[in-house]
């Protein structure tokens with residue numbers, strides 16, 4: 001989808017905010033006048049079945065015969081007519097596009113008016129992953145039917161448990177603008193942190209407010225290496241009144257609703273009535289898991305059956321591989337989960353299972369190795385499992401891929417496709433992120449070849465692998481690229497491993 005198409009679908013909040021500075025009272029008083037004017041426009045509207053967007057358009061956008069724009073001037077109080085929302089016609093879908101939206105067994109005809117643009121729905125469809133598409137669809141249906149997401153209170157960001165229409169939790173949604181230091185983070189502790197301790201605000205090695213991409217990126221790395229420990233995570237857009245929205249967005253949504261209630265004929269042509277969708281990461285919720293800390297403490301006093309202990313070791317090694325490649329800066333024992341079940345079958349054979357889920361991957365993919373006052377160590381490095389050399393099974397699983405430059409290049413390309421969708425994407429920073437990741441892969445590859453242990457791995461000097469200067473091709477990476485390797489010479493003030 002091109003940029004211009006995207007602008008038609010979703011008017012960013014910033015544009016709305018910068019021009020629509022009317023007070024709530026004025027807005028409410030103007031609603032009726034706006035509704036009347038909208039009714040006048042209805043005569044023209046009923047003649048067409050084109051989709052209609054009620055977004056307020058930027059002042060300087062060019063007008064066309066199809067567009068009726070707002071003309072708000074900052075130096076004059078807005079007249080009621082000024083508050084009439086912009087009516088924008090979006091061309092009808094081609095047959096192909098309609099099929100794409102409707103094809104995944106989704107009966108959109110019977111759905112109520114959704115709080116999002118019709119075309120936006122394609123954003124949440126993943127042709128390569130119908131199961132995930134279906135799950136997000138369930139979440140959307142639930143929200144449309146009043147089964148709202150629930151904020152996770154223990155976290156530092158605005159994260160939400162998302163439910164299906166039956167009220168079962170199926171996912172964890174983390175909107176970009178509610179991340180720990182995001183514009184709309186609802187947690188007062190983070191607000192205080194920003195206010196009272198600005199010097200320690202955020203992590204200097206990470207690109208701020210791209211945690212949702214890091215979450216989805218971790219899942220991508222997991223999928224490509226078949227690690228199977230990160231619950232499937234992708235970037236989606238969701239809208240719900242329980243999310244944290246600026247007051248102006250809520251007022252705008254209420255005004256549209258008032259028009260809808262009083263003039264249903266006009267309202268029925270409005271495609272988006274509600275609040276604007278939020279972009280964020282959506283992670284599949286895994287059932288039956290507990291914080292790793294819980295089981296690690298239990299295992300200090302209770303022993304694990306040998307076969308489960310072996311299985312846990314293999315799972316643990318996959319966690320190490322993931323964290324090391326993405327250079328996770330936030331892997332405390334509360335940020336991974338363990339499912340542990342020791343069932344014994346009727347004939348007395350010990351069965352059971354142990355599985356790891358690597359959640360909360362939002363603080364990874366740094367653009368430089370940590371070099372300021374904190375080292376952000378991997379907390380698993382203190383566990384006894386970290387002292388054992390990597391197993392043959394793990395080495396066979398990942399070493400062939402990590403040693404293949406085409407695979408690494410492919411991984412960088414896929415991450416590029418993912419990361420570039422952020423509005424603040426910066427190619428230079430992305431290249432640096434990839435240089436760190438390539439350095440990590442180089443170390444990991446060597447450690448696996450030498451059958452080192454995770455503890456030995458984290459003690460290896462930090463490496464950066466950069467594309468050699470002077471052979472910059474327009475493509476992100478090309479097969480003819482040469483890379484140079486250098487060691488990071490600056491170390492964090494505190495370093496434990």
Ligand SMILES: Nc1ncnc2c1ncn2[C@@H]1O[C@H](COP(=O)(O)OP(=O)(O)OP(=O)(O)O)[C@@H](O)[C@H]1O
Pocket residue numbers: 152154155156157158159172231283284285286287289291334335359360362
């Ligand atoms: N995919 C998941 N499946 C099951 N439970 C999950 C999942 N993701 C998160 N949780 C639960 O929600 C809690 C908070 O999740 P998470 O740590 O990802 O949120 P957060 O808001 O980023 O918190 P913080 O940044 O403070 O660590 C976890 O401790 C875990 O209990």
Ligand SMILES: [Mg+2]
Pocket residue numbers: 155334335360
């Ligand atoms: Mg957490």
